[in-house]
Amino acid sequence: MRKKANAPSKEESPGLNYHRWIPYFELARATDNFSEANLLGRGNIGKVYKGSLDDELLVAVKVLNLEVEGASRSFDAECRTLGQVRHRNLVKIISTCSNLEFKALVLEFMPNLSLDKWLYSENQHFLTLLQRINIMLDVSLGLDYLHHQHHHVIVHCDLKPSNILLDENMVAHISDFGIAKLMLIDNKSTTSTNNIGTIGYMAPEYGLTRGVTIRGDVYSFGILLLELVTGKKPVDTMFSGELNLRQWVCNAYPTAVMDIVDNNILRIEFTNLQQHLDRMNILHKCLLSIIEVGLLCSKDLPNERLLMRDVVPRLQKIKNGVLVN
Structure with a gap:
């Protein structure tokens, strides 16, 4: 009888450490029957609701649209992936709810929502330079874990601001592993998928070979760095033809970077002119270093990009320089 009592339910996915079992009706109550008032966001294959x-306990409930081709496969892949990873900068899974007509992930709730909302909401929030560096460092640490420290290589495939969530202390957590792929520990191996990434953040090789590697995530991270510095989305209307975010930054690097920087970063009060000149010089050097990392990560050829294990110490050095000054 003890063996039967301890046996996992058939509905549970292997490898998940459930804090509790959550039935469908509790999720419906928690989200006011999945009300639009509790809607946090929409993704490629479903919606995310805030619930109590x-x-x-406040949670984020990710409900899959089962009419979308591959939604069930994505759910199963996400369960397996999230059940195996443990890191400070990755969103934690609390439980799942699954039947023939409904599939949902129950995730920890992030009170400061997504990076996308901080950058582009109508009532625009203000992120300081140090906050942006901290967010970039948090994301790099999460990716470094997925790429180099986990016992399987895990590729996210869709890194972008809406998939970076911020907790009450503004610590960044990578979310949405719906199309993540587990790979053998061999950086040269690839696996293919029919649903890779988001336009603007998607590595150029994905459109050619449909192959997925960790260097595709590095490309997305590089674009994210450039976006955080400039405050420009890679799909901004100003970019057309052969001009894209990376090329625009390249044209300004290194002599005119202050012309393309997000104005919010330049919002610094000074007591005198000399202090202004000193701080602007420090700021200029810091931004050059960040942009350099972004450009190295987003090179067209995958083998020319940095790896995340090399990005982390570079960003830590940049942060230390800001703190010292």
């Missing part, structure tokens, strides 16, 4: 469970 019966014990008042």
Whole structure:
């Protein structure tokens, strides 16, 4: 009888450490029957709702649209992946709810929502330079874990601001592993998928070979770095033809970078002119270093890009320089 009592439910996915079992009706109550008022965002294969469970725990409930081709496969892949990873900069899974007509992931709730909302909401929030560096470092640490420290190589495939969530302390957590792929520990191996990435962040080789490697994530990270510095989306209307975000930054690097920097970063108050000149000089050097990392990560040829294990110490050095000054 003890063996039967300890046996996992058939509905549970192997490898997940459940804090609790959450039935469908509790999720419906928690989200006010999946009300639009509780909608946090829409993704490629579903919606995410804010909810309060019966014990008042705040959660994010990711409900899959089962009419989308591959949604069930993505759900199963996400369960397996999230159940195996443990890192400070990755969103934690609390539980799942699954039947023939409904599939959902129950995730920890991030009160400061997504990086995308901080950068582009109508009531625009203000991110300081140090906050942006911290977010970039958090994301690089999460990717470094997925690429180089986990016992399997895990490729995210869709890194972008809406998939970077911020907790109450503004610590960044990578979310949405719906199309993540587990790979053998061999950086040369690839696996293919029919649903890779988002336009603007997607590595150029994905459109040619449909192959997925960790260097595709590095490309997306590089574009994200350039976006955080400039405040420009890679799909901004100003980019057309052969001009894209990376090329625009390249044209300004290194002599005119202050002309393309997000104005919010330049919002610094000074007591006198000399202090202004000193701080602007420090800021200029810092931005040059960040842009350099972004350009190295987003090179067209995958083998010319940095790896995340090399990016982390570069960003840590940049952060230390800002703190010292």
